[in-house]
Amino acid sequence: DVKVTQSSRYLVKRTGEKVFLECVQDMDHENMFWYRQDPGLGLRLIYFSYDVKMKEKGDIPEGYSVSREKKERFSLILESASTNQTSMYLCASSPQGRGNIQYFGAGTRLSVL
């Protein structure tokens, strides 16, 4: 089975802190994605990556950056956390050339105080 692992289930940070959310997939997938999930808004794409060291902005990239130094790992970075970044963050991966099927991690619930 495809496994997408997010390093933390719950995180509590303070305003202004630099926050790293880590995601690792074990199926050699080329594509990786970061979403945030908010009630009534569904899943919104923050950033995605098609290859190592490659990144593209999604629909809501402001306040976030990403890093993909290795194929299996995709990190989401909040340079200076703000309270409006309190949310559930979901990582996903998908294989190239097999349609758009995405496999999700269990999510990280981030609270910024």
Add this chain to the structure above:
Amino acid sequence: GENVEQHPSTLSVQEGDSAVIKCTYSDSASNYFPWYKQELGKGPQLIIDIRSNVGEKKDQRIAVTLNKTAKHFSLHITETQPEDSAVYFCAASKGSGGATNKLIFGTGTLLAVQP
């Protein structure tokens, strides 16, 4: 850009009844329509998908229908069971792989199946 609308936002049914969730999309170039189920404390998981060259697809108690002309697609769950209780998301995409591999998600439907 592409927009996907999903209704209803909440749905409560009695065990054994059917449930229907509907989505509409805006980009006529969309050609792939998956449905994801998110159980409490877990990430979304693909349950069924349909491509634009097919009008209907079934998998046991779940089915998806697609009307390309009207740009809407629906999820049908028959003989609902308590374990069907979850949040369901529809999504739309165009192309496969590469730069067009993005999914645009609906806002989700919370389905509650009452025993």
